[in-house]
Structure formats: C-alpha cells, structure tokens
Amino acid sequence: MGIPKPTAERLARLAQLLEQRQNRTVPVTSTEIEQLTGWASHTIRKDISLLGAGNTIAGSTGYDPERLSRAIRESLGFTGESRNCCIVGLGRLGSAFLEYSGFYGSHFTLCAGFDSNVNRVEILKADFPLFPSYKMKEVIPRMGIRYAILAVPPSQAVQTAEKLVECGITGIVNFTPVILPLPHTVEVEQVSVIDALSKLAARLAVTQHHAAASDTTQADENTKE
Amino acid sequence: MGIPKPTAERLARLAQLLEQRQNRTVPVTSTEIEQLTGWASHTIRKDISLLGAGNTIAGSTGYDPERLSRAIRESLGFTGESRNCCIVGLGRLGSAFLEYSGFYGSHFTLCAGFDSNVNRVEILKADFPLFPSYKMKEVIPRMGIRYAILAVPPSQAVQTAEKLVECGITGIVNFTPVILPLPHTVEVEQVSVIDALSKLAARLAVTQHHAAASDTTQADENTKE
DNA sequence: AGTTGTGAAGGTATTCACAGCG
C-alpha cells in the first residue's frame, strides 16, 4: 500500500479545494468534483478509495467534505499544524509574495524572508520577519521551517539551494529557471515561467490525436489526457 | 510514433539546457546530462532515441549539443521563430515579469501585457506594449499570440481564462490557485505557489522507500522516482 | 434512480540488459 504520487498530488489539491468550498456540510459527489477539477469521476473515486474506504456519508449520497479532507490530510501525513515556509530572494518576484493572500486558506505559513541585500530586508514590510541571508543557518532550524520558495537571481540559485538544504529544508519551490542538482531526499518543484511555457509547448506539440468525441473539461497538467 | 508527454517535457528542458551550456561544441554524454538534471542516464538515452537516431557525434563520444537541441526542437515542432506570449494581470506578481530577464535566452517572447485597470496600463513601463483588457480580442489574434501568463486575482481567473481561449490562446500558464475548467484543446500549466507546496508535501509524505543505494541527484518533479 | 467502491483490463512510461559501434 503506497499512494501513487499523481494520486497524492490530486488528493492534496482536492483537500485544499474542499476547505475553500461553501456548503461545509452538504455532501460532495465525485461528479461535482469532476466538474470542479476536470478529473474524471472514476479517477477521483479511485484516488479516494486508495486512502481506505469509509468516507462516504451514508452510501449513495456522496462524500462528507469535512471527513474526506481530514482523511486526505492524515493519509498524506499533513499533520495538524501549518507547515512553515520561507521565501528566499526578495527581488521583484520574491517580494510579490509578501502580500500574497493565498496562504491564508492553505495549511502553509509564510513565516520568514531572506535576502542577501540588507537594504531590501530593512525597507520591505511584511507580516513576518525578514532577515539577511547569512542568518538562514540560525533562523530556519529555530523556526522549524521545512519549505523554501526560491526566487533569487539565476546566478545564485544553485549555491543558495545547497545552503538551504544544509539548513534543513526538505522541499523547494524553485522559481528560477535553473536546474538544481540536489540529493533526492529533497523534493524540488520547478515553477519557472519559461519552464512552464516549455512544458506547454511540448505538450501541445505532441497533443495526442485521440481527442475522441468529448467536450468535457480539463484543468490540470495531471490530466494526462 | 508519438512522443510521450513526459518525454516531451524532459526534452524541451534539455534543449533549453543545452543552449545555455558553455562548451558549445564539446560533446555531451548521457551521464553528464544525468548529473545536470538528475534524470537517469538510461531515461535520457531512451528519450533521445525516441526522436529518431543520428544525434550521436561519432559513436562512442556522446551527443553533439548543437545537433541534438536542433533535433529536439524540430521533433517537438518548435519552429524557428520565437513563440509569442502575453501577460494578463499586471498586479504585483504580473508586473514582476515586465522586467524578467529569463525570456532572453528562451524561445519565447513576451510581447504584450493586459490589465483591466487602465491606470496600471498607463503607469507601468515595459519593452513591449501594454493594453487595457478589453483590447485582448483585437490584439491577441493580430500579434499571433498563442500563450498567456495568467496573473489576475483569483476571483477573475476563470472568466479571464475563458476570454483568452476565445481570443485564440492555446496554452495558459496559470499563476492563480484557481482550477480552470477549459476544453482540453487548451493546455494549462498550474504554477501557483500553494499548489507547488502541496505537491511537495504530498510527495514528501509518500516518498517511496526504494531509495536504494544511491546518492545521485535529482532536480525535477518529473523524476517520477 | 444515483452513488460509491474496487478488481481486472488496458495503456503508458520507466527501467533493464545487452547488442553494436567507434
């Protein structure tokens, strides 16, 4: 029993979705989720079934959103407390996150920012403390930060990433276009624009021909067609 | 003969990498690529073999970077000219791209920006023209723009995306956390931070145990382990 | 009726192992 990664990613997103949803109590059906996400209803049912049954509200009525999202979080090891993240690199892009509201709904907390430029650290304002980069080694372990958002200039990407790993970071969201050669105990999610565009172009180039008769919807790169 | 999407994505990235590489002429081996990307050497060889042989420099020496990257671009249909992109939503995040240098190395061109707030459009400066949103329908077809970077507030995401599709956009890089229910003739690449963090957390939670004896490197979420 | 849940089938991508070339 091991949850496949694609399934895990879908479930993570689903949990997030359920928590943002209105109607906290009214049951959610696999068909409704299909409408929201574009993932086929059987995909969703299969995914959910993989985390062990017992999430259906009665039998035919759908899932209990509350219970389902809890089950997902447990199964994925998303323990109760919010996960601590830091943002590294406070340039144009990085500083955009300082006022990004999206973190509130989520189970992640942005709780520190770093930049090698001390000026920036002093000028910028945020709801959480900002530090000069040389303090990473002290601050990151102390605050129990496991995730980092990397938004430094490309030239500094690799060395900064390595430093982050030394500080105990286990997951990096990499906004630079640079490939990070890190031990695979660390997970890296590549989100540079160019990279995203390249993926799009690549997929469009090989777009399969089995379009079939369907005007259903899709919504995520995980819809592997 | 159809190139699998994961392969296409890897190859796209590889091409990009080769072009950034120093040593334009010295052959590149699958092992070197492994070091750079974290993809196993046999994965790379397989990927390359799928686009038809004849990229090896002599036989045992490795690949000709120049020839290889050209072969990739051809095979993926990345025709000569740069691909036109626009940025939609010029808030904090969107406007960060106006001065993003990463586009220069790439085969993508950022050539228009849109925002519903006319003030922003007038105040902001960029190397390319900025327009009020209502001009999308006219500008996008005229400039032959196929890709859009979506950076509007979440509440406007869906309607804006739909409008983009109407205008002829075929690929959307979605920076909002909102799932876009679009026909699957359109490719969407989701790059919201929260989403990326969730993916990381999900993968770390299910991290497979077959770590084996290896301290090789990894670098991309496509390393499906 | 409409739903979930899931074994089984099917399809795709990854990994292996080794032939073949320089």
Added chain:
DNA sequence: CGCTGTGAATACCTTCACAACT
C-alpha cells in the same frame, strides 16, 4: 572499454465495468 541505441520486461497509473448499497 565507454558510450549509444533499443527491444523486452517491468512497474506504474488510468480506465473500465459492474457489484453493492441506499
């Protein structure tokens, strides 16, 4: 020998089809 190239084997994920339940 080291390296590419690739058929074959494997592992993985998705899709189907239908039983079970309300």
